[in-house]
Amino acid sequence: MSVGERIHFNKQEEKKQLKIFPRVFPEVSRVNLNDLMKRAKEEEKKTKRNNLAISVAALSAVAVFGIILTL
Numbered sequence: 001m002s003v004g005e006r007i008h009f010n011k012q013e014e015k016k017q018l019k020i021f022p023r024v025f026p027e028v029s030r031v032n033l034n035d036l037m038k039r040a041k042e043e044e045k046k047t048k049r050n051n052l053a054i055s056v057a058a059l060s061a062v063a064v065f066g067i068i069l070t071l
Helices: 003-020 033-070
Strands: none
Touching: none
């Protein structure tokens, strides 16, 4: 089998696989970098909010415990 025949054979095999597994091997798959950046920023905001809420809860618990101890 020559190089040209192998290339042609491989292209045919890829087309068969695309027909069999269209969702697994999409022909055109592009990643939108702006969308990824927006998702990363949103995830970071959620993480910061969660950390703030946990910190406030912990500080409140310490304050309540301190008040109880002084009584």
